[in-house]
Amino acid sequence: MHLTVVTLFPDLVEALYAGGIAGRARERALIRTASVNPRDFTRDVHRTVDDRPYGGGPGMVMKVEPLLAAIAEAKGASPAGTPVVMMSPQGQPFDQALAREFAALPGLILVAGRYEGVDERALSAVDWEVSIGDYVLSGGELAAMVVMDAVIRLLPGAVGDAASCAQDSFWDGLLDCPHYTRPETHATGEVPAVLRSGDHEAIRRWRLQQSLGRTWLRRPGLLAGRELTREQDRLLQDFIDNLGIDDPACG
Ligand code: 6GU
DSSP: OEEEEEOSOHHHHHGGGSSHHHHHHHHTTSOEEEEEOGGGGOOSTTOOOEEOOTTOOSSOEEOHHHHHHHHHHHHHTSOTTOOEEEEEEEEEEOOHHHHHHHHTSSEEEEEEOOTTEEOGGGGGGOSEEEESSSSOOSSSHHHHHHHHHHHHTTSTTSSSOHHHHHHHHHTTTSOOOOOOOSOSEETTEEOOGGGGSOOHHHHHHHHHHHHHHHHHHHOHHHHHTOOOOHHHHHHHHHHHHTTTTSOGGGO
16 A cells, blocks of 8 residues: 655654554555655745735645645555545544545545645645544644554554454444453452453453443444344343443442
8 A cells, every 4th residue: 555645744754654563564565655745846945835824814824836736746656546635624534434445545645734724725636635533733744644553554464463453343333342461360450250261252242242331331422323233232231231230440
C-alpha cells in the first residue's frame, strides 16, 4: 500500500515510522510512504503557503495553488485508484469500518491542513473528507497519523499474531473484554477464575459476555443498530441481571 501525506511538516509524520507496527510494516515493504510539501510548490521568494481570509477574521488560510500542485504531484506518484483524503473536523467520522475500507485500497493520499483552514477550492481535488473526532486539532498531521496507524495494522502481515486480528474482527463493533497477565493475585484483585480454568469454550463465552456488557454500559449507541445472535442476547441479559451482584467494580 502506498501512503502519502501532503503536509508542511513531514518530520512530524515521519515519527509514526520510528518504531512499532507502522515502522515494521515499512521495513517489511508492506507499505511505501512518501510526503509532499506544498511549500515546495510555491513560486514566490517567501515561499508563501498561507494568506489572510477573504471577509476578514482571525487566522490564516492555506492557499489553493501550492496545495493543488502538491496533491497533483502525490497523485502522479500513486497507484491508479488512490483517493485523496482531506483531514478535517468537517469530515465523515473515521471508524473501524472506514479503516477497513481504506486498508483494501492500493494507496491513500492524506492531506493535512494547517492554520485556520484551507481554501475551499482545494476540495476540488479531494475525494473524501475525514474527521477523527469532535475536537479541533491545530493541524491534520496527527489525524493523518491516526488514520494511517489504524489502516496499517489491518494489512496482512503487519500485526505479529494473526489470531489477534481474527479476534479483533470477531468482537467487531464491541468494546474489548478485560485482559489479565501474571501475577494471579494482587492487592487490587484476583484474575477471574474462568481465565485460569483451561476451558476454552467457557473463556470464549466469558470474553464475549464482558465485551457485550461493557459496550451496553459504556457505549450503548454501539449496540443500538445491531442485531444480536441468540447467544449474545442471552449472555448480555445474564450480564445485566447479575449487575451489582458479582461485579466487584459495582460495589
Ligand atoms: Cl481530521 N483534522 C483537524 N485539523 N482537526 C481535527 C480532525 C482532523 N479531526 C478532529 N479534529
